Amino acid sequence: MTTQTHHVDHELIQAAAHVARTRCRGDNHTMAAAARARDGRIITAVNAYHFTGGPCAELVLIGAAAAQGAYELDTIVAVGDRDRGVVPPCGRCRQVLLDYFPALKVIVGKDDRVRTVLITDLLPETYVWADHQLDAE
Numbered sequence: 384m385t386t387q388t389h390h391v392d393h394e395l396i397q398a399a400a401h402v403a404r405t406r407c408r409g410d411n412h413t414m415a416a417a418a419r420a421r422d423g424r425i426i427t428a429v430n431a432y433h434f435t436g437g438p439c440a441e442l443v444l445i446g447a448a449a450a451q452g453a454y455e456l457d458t459i460v461a462v463g464d465r466d467r468g469v470v471p472p473c474g475r476c477r478q479v480l481l482d483y484f485p486a487l488k489v490i491v492g493k494d495d496r497v498r499t500v501l502i503t504d505l506l507p508e509t510y511v512w513a514d515h516q517l518d519a520e
Contacts, residue, residue: 389488389499392458395419396469396490396497399462402427407464414470416440416461420453441476445483456483458499460490469497477505482512 395417402415412429416439419425428444431437440461448456459480463470471491472480480487480502487502503509 389458389501391490391497391499392419392460395425395458395460396462398425398427399460400468402429403462403464413464414440414461415464416444416459418444418448418456418459420448421455421457422453424451424453426451426453426456439473439476441472442479445479456487458488458490468493472505474506477502478509478512481506481509485511 399415399417414430417427426448428447430440461470488499490499492498
């Protein structure tokens with residue numbers, strides 16, 4: 384795995400942290416995500432926790448971005464409530480993010496070790512869902 388580190392978008396971290404601080408209350412919403420669209424807009428969302436496996440903030444963000452006409456995301460970050468800081472995406476989110484945005488950058492790490500890596504670095508040698516579409520053509 385060759386990790387490529389990119390510029391850390393601190394504005395995104397601040398946007399997600401603000402949403403986590405102001406919108407994540409109780410057990411239903413415990414994570415916030417922020418992403419920068421290719422056109423520069425910042426999109427935010429919170430998770431919808433449910434015992435049946437409600438969607439993570441990153442997945443809610445994909446829908447929120449589409450609802451706002453942002454179909455190309457450049458960078459994403461998730462931040463936990465109660466000052467937990469940056470939280471890396473779970474396995475399901477990593478796969479979905481890779482399938483939707485194979486060139487996506489993801490902010491990971493803690494405190495002074497926060498860094499930005501490619502989604503492919505977080506899920507190396509994975510199955511790419513879009514690959515099956517090549518066979519159909």
